Amino acid sequence: MFLLKQFGSLKYTYKILGHVFPWLLSLSLALLLYGLIGGLFLAPPDYQQGDGFRILYIHVPAAFLSLAIYSFIFVNSVIFLIWRVKLTDIIAKSSASMGATFTFIALFSGALWGKPMWGTWWIWDARLTSELILFFLYLGILGLRSAIRDQNRAAKACAILSVVGMVDVPIIHFSVEWWATLHQGATLAKFAKPSIAPEMLYPLLSMLGGFTTFYAALLCVRVRTEILKREWKTEWVRLVLASNAIQTQGQRSVSG
């Protein structure tokens, strides 16, 4: 109960996220740098696909995050619908646009990979179609949020849509097993040995970590911004904003 109360406290969350943000950003930049160098220069070309396989380092992390962010929105929406924790709605709202973009990157990079490997940019394959539906779900959540002016009604409607749309996530994940698809099966299965050489695998894991921490770092800033917007009438937010204004003025007068 104590944890739930602390988790729900916007003032406490604002403070914690401020401490976490620089660490997440540094970690993200380090992982992305290693992933990019490893993926583009150190990993050898694939024996069948040549250098074309390097799309993997963008496509897989983007596709992973498109599903992970939606699942995260789903968990937050369920908590919001049951306990009405304000923070969960803020997290869901701040995540939706990033989830939509990662889904778009996954679809776009998939098309770029599909053309040389399958001979076509797009096919109505189970994996591709269900991922496209996920993209529309994200757009639906974003559209619904901006269409309803009342914040509480918008939050409730988006939470319901997110919960209903969750049915698409397992379909995307298992589509390559349930149906005969052009899309290959999982390269990194949970309990199986990875079907990829270590020189290719480590940069991929690094990019996965880099994408995820990048999302988490930006989420910290977005959640903090949203907290300030929603709580601007409270005394602690006014103090934060006022102290920042004084600091900025001080810096200007020192530099001037």
Added chain:
Amino acid sequence: MSHYGMYIWPCYLLALTVFGYHCYATLREWRKVFKNFKE
């Protein structure tokens, strides 16, 4: 580099653009809150 390699650059360019845009949009919103308060 094999000819398949030509497909990888648009992919990386898109990812870079999107990352950059998200950073820009997030910082713009953050600064807007403080600017609005001052006004």
